[in-house]
Amino acid sequence: MSTFTELIDRNRIGRARQRKSTNALMLSLTALLTALALVPLFWIIGYVVVRGGKSINLDFFIHLPRPMGMAGGGVLHAIEGTLVVTLLAAVFAIPPGVLAAFYAARFPNTPLGVALRFSTDVLSGVPSIVIGLFTYALMVKTMGHYSGLAGGVALAFLMLPTIIRTTEEMLKLVPSTLREASLGLGAPEWKTSLSVLFPAAANGIITGFLLALARAAGETAPLLLTTLGNERFDLAQIITGGVQAHQSVFQIIGRIINQPLDSLPLTLWKYAQQPYPERIDQSWAVALVLMLLVLTINITARAWIQVRTRRMKG
Amino acid sequence: MRKNFEKEIQHLKDELLVLGSVVEAQILGSVESLKKRDLDASRRIYETDDQVNSKRYAIEEQVMIVIATQQPMAHDLRLLASILEVSGELERMGDYAKGIATVSIRMGDEPLLKPLIDIPRMAEKGADMLHRALGAFVHEDVEAARAIPAEDDEVDGLYNQIYHELMLFVIQDAKTIERANWLLWVAHNLERLADRVSNICERTVFIATGELKELEKHDKK
Amino acid sequence: MKMEIAESVFLMAAAVESPAKMIVRDLAVFYGKFRALNGVNLSIPTRMITAIIGPSGCGKSTLLRSFNRMNDLTSNCRVEGEITMEGENLYAPGVDVVDIRRRVGMVFQRPNPFPKSIYDNVAYGPRLYGIHRRSDLDGIVERSLKSAALWDEIKDKLHQSGLSISGGQQQRLCIARALAVEPEVILMDEPASALDPISTLKIEELMQELKKDYTIVIVTHNMQQAARVSDFTAMMMIDDARAGRLIEYDATNIIFTRPKDKRTEDYVTGRFG
Numbered sequence: 169m170s171t172f173t174e175l176i177d178r179n180r181i182g183r184a185r186q187r188k189s190t191n192a193l194m195l196s197l198t199a200l201l202t203a204l205a206l207v208p209l210f211w212i213i214g215y216v217v218v219r220g221g222k223s224i225n226l227d228f229f230i231h232l233p234r235p236m237g238m239a240g241g242g243v244l245h246a247i248e249g250t251l252v253v254t255l256l257a258a259v260f261a262i263p264p265g266v267l268a269a270f271y272a273a274r275f276p277n278t279p280l281g282v283a284l285r286f287s288t289d290v291l292s293g294v295p296s297i298v299i300g301l302f303t304y305a306l307m308v309k310t311m312g313h314y315s316g317l318a319g320g321v322a323l324a325f326l327m328l329p330t331i332i333r334t335t336e337e338m339l340k341l342v343p344s345t346l347r348e349a350s351l352g353l354g355a356p357e358w359k360t361s362l363s364v365l366f367p368a369a370a371n372g373i374i375t376g377f378l379l380a381l382a383r384a385a386g387e388t389a390p391l392l393l394t395t396l397g398n399e400r401f402d403l404a405q406i407i408t409g410g411v412q413a414h415q416s417v418f419q420i421i422g423r424i425i426n427q428p429l430d431s432l433p434l435t436l437w438k439y440a441q442q443p444y445p446e447r448i449d450q451s452w453a454v455a456l457v458l459m460l461l462v463l464t465i466n467i468t469a470r471a472w473i474q475v476r477t478r479r480m481k482g
Numbered sequence: 483m484r485k486n487f488e489k490e491i492q493h494l495k496d497e498l499l500v501l502g503s504v505v506e507a508q509i510l511g512s513v514e515s516l517k518k519r520d521l522d523a524s525r526r527i528y529e530t531d532d533q534v535n536s537k538r539y540a541i542e543e544q545v546m547i548v549i550a551t552q553q554p555m556a557h558d559l560r561l562l563a564s565i566l567e568v569s570g571e572l573e574r575m576g577d578y579a580k581g582i583a584t585v586s587i588r589m590g591d592e593p594l595l596k597p598l599i600d601i602p603r604m605a606e607k608g609a610d611m612l613h614r615a616l617g618a619f620v621h622e623d624v625e626a627a628r629a630i631p632a633e634d635d636e637v638d639g640l641y642n643q644i645y646h647e648l649m650l651f652v653i654q655d656a657k658t659i660e661r662a663n664w665l666l667w668v669a670h671n672l673e674r675l676a677d678r679v680s681n682i683c684e685r686t687v688f689i690a691t692g693e694l695k696e697l698e699k700h701d702k703k
Numbered sequence: 704m705k706m707e708i709a710e711s712v713f714l715m716a717a718a719v720e721s722p723a724k725m726i727v728r729d730l731a732v733f734y735g736k737f738r739a740l741n742g743v744n745l746s747i748p749t750r751m752i753t754a755i756i757g758p759s760g761c762g763k764s765t766l767l768r769s770f771n772r773m774n775d776l777t778s779n780c781r782v783e784g785e786i787t788m789e790g791e792n793l794y795a796p797g798v799d800v801v802d803i804r805r806r807v808g809m810v811f812q813r814p815n816p817f818p819k820s821i822y823d824n825v826a827y828g829p830r831l832y833g834i835h836r837r838s839d840l841d842g843i844v845e846r847s848l849k850s851a852a853l854w855d856e857i858k859d860k861l862h863q864s865g866l867s868i869s870g871g872q873q874q875r876l877c878i879a880r881a882l883a884v885e886p887e888v889i890l891m892d893e894p895a896s897a898l899d900p901i902s903t904l905k906i907e908e909l910m911q912e913l914k915k916d917y918t919i920v921i922v923t924h925n926m927q928q929a930a931r932v933s934d935f936t937a938m939m940m941i942d943d944a945r946a947g948r949l950i951e952y953d954a955t956n957i958i959f960t961r962p963k964d965k966r967t968e969d970y971v972t973g974r975f976g
Contacts, residue, residue: 343813345812345815346817348773348809348811348815349877350817350827351773351776351804352773352804352809352811353804353808353827353828353831353880353881353884354802354804354828354831354832355827355831356801359831363817363827367817367818367819368817368818484972484973484974487973553926555926555930555959555971556961556962556971556972557972558972559959559960560960692960692961
């Protein structure tokens with residue numbers, strides 16, 4: 169009876185050769201499939217860049233739209249609108265989202281904790297247009313007009329599940345010994361959460377927030393029913409006008425958020441449907457801007473985390 | 483558990499028994515060669531003492547290695563410390579045998595003062611006590627170990643007898659003092675041997691109970 | 704048997720001329736219906752090092768965590784019996800748990816510095832108690848780091864992250880952090896088990912220094928460490944009902960040279976299991 173070594177000793181060279189060729193085959197197959205998967209990504213990016221790039225100029229970014237037939241004009245209103253609406257969404261979504269996540273992570277088995285997790289899952293599955301409709305009924309109808317405020321609320325609903333889920337996951341990843349160390353020194357629970365757990369999970373929480381933000385920036389459906397659109401929205405004008413009229417900060421902010429707003433995705437949707445070739449070109453340009461915005465947010469998120477991690481590890 | 487460790491301990495015990503049997507043979511052989519005036523045998527005994535010494539050092543070194551590598555505690559620690567002690571005692575007993583052989587060699591062609599009767603009896607008794615004490619040590623037999631020191635009385639008794647006998651010789655004829663001295667020295671060595679056997683018995687009790695104390699003897703010196 | 708241990712424990716504490724810092728009376732700890740610890744009677748002498756040893760799962764950590772009520776954090780944990788520190792029962796109703804945790808500090812198995820600077824790690828405790836003036840904190844931080852034998856190594860790096868130093872240094876940082884609130888007792892749960900041998904020896908030397916001012920209780924599965932470092936040793940084991948029990952408690956020298964209980968003997972000579 170042959171031992172293992174004797175048995176495998178036969179044809180050692182042949183097997184080695186076969187191993188090498190199988191390796192090479194698998195490697196090339198994987199590379200090929202990866203390239204295939206990347207094709208749509210680069211195709212889209214390339215197409216948008218080419219198609220939209222020619223309409224990009226400085227005017228595009230700093231001017232409001234001009235009527236058809238006139239040269240120049242831009243989408244400043246949409247850019248500012250997107251900024252306002254996503255900022256509002258962040259302000260509305262982060263505090264309750266983070267606090268809810270802390271509660272769910274700390275007390276997962278209580279009725280409230282279970283309900284929280286369940287509702288988060290349900291909310292994340294609700295179609296964005298339904299959220300838009302809901303916000304319409306909740307705010308637009310009661311207020312009597314479309315507004316950036318309503319848009320912010322709608323987007324906040326969209327961002328909430330992502331923020332809660334990511335924050336909760338990140339908190340669960342913090343080793344329990346950190347919490348115990350803090351409690352062992354005599355710290356109350358809330359201080360432990362604030363001073364120890366939150367900074368420890370901050371990296372992940374920020375990522376979650378930025379991902380949610382990137383998604384919200386690109387949403388169209390909820391904004392259709394809440395902000396409507398406003399081609400004459402000029403942030404600079406509102407601010408300077410308000411200052412000159414000696415209005416308080418609150419009044420100026422009120423004026424900003426209490427009127428209909430446009431946003432990049434909304435503008436894209438509108439322009440793409442118009443019969444004017446210039447508008448079509450501009451819609452491609454908007455697509456490019458939107459893509460760049462989302463890309464920038466993602467890259468910033470990653471860079472921030474890298475810097476923080478490096479600083480933490482010393 | 484700790485099979486390796488158990489093996490090492492068993493090996494050490496075996497080595498101790500080997501050393502013990504060499505020492506026994508040395509004692510009996512040295513007295514026999516003295517009785518028969520066999521100078522060659524005495525010289526061989528004298529030289530064999532080197533072996534006794536090296537065996538003792540080998541045992542000590544091995545004990546050190548086991549302590550360093552096995553971190554013995556409690557009973558095991560007491561056992562290993564006692565093996566160190568006992569190998570030292572055996573080495574000294576070997577020196578007694580060497581001393582007896584030296585006496586035989588120094589006497590050279592001179593005849594014995596008197597035929598040896600009690601001295602060989604002391605040697606046999608001592609060697610027998612040693613044999614049993616080592617057996618008790620290696621088997622950790624506390625009962626046996628406690629009983630042996632009492633037999634020292636017999637050895638002491640023989641020593642006193644020899645002492646008085648030799649004193650009588652010297653009183654009657656002062657010129658016999660040197661030869662009487664030789665024999666007294668031999669008897670003295672054998673008496674000390676039996677004392678050392680008691681130490682070995684104390685160690686056996688220590689291993690089992692953790693108490694180190696003198697065992698019952700009846701000293702009538 | 705239980706009574707004998709209880710009596711001998713109190714007698715010995717008196718004989719050793721070291722008053723008992725903490726006394727455990729009939730302590731039993733339950734997780735729900737499961738009894739994890741049963742009938743423990745023990746006294747922890749002041750300014751000495753007491754080691755708790757025993758096989759895995761025998762309740763050593765549960766016992767240790769009872770001393771600073773960290774078991775409270777585990778849901779459905781119930782405690783019967785009492786632990787008194789200089790006369791006050793730590794488990795009396797209405798007792799201030801935060802204050803207990805200040806007076807009885809804890810160092811854990813894996814070094815767990817906060818993701819903050821070294822300075823902020825040590826200052827965390829004092830800040831909890833309202834000390835915010837820079838000069839006060841500077842003093843406390845320096846004293847604590849010196850007591851933990853870490854000051855010289857990191858005095859120029861106080862503002863670097865607590866995670867940027869080596870494992871052994873991190874553990875000493877955790878000790879400094881615990882010392883910053885001036886506890887009376889320091890509990891250590893296998894403090895060196897995650898460290899290399901040299902760091903382990905440094906921690907052991909540190910313990911010998913610390914015991915001049917603090918009472919130390921250490922749980923360790925490393926018997927040689929318990930033998931090297933402690934003055935008294937408590938041997939624990941699981942009984943048939945799977946509850947942890949105190950088997951023997953005596954001076955360390957006795958436990959490791961002539962223990963009284965055969966189970967202790969089997970454990971320290973490595974013939975257990």
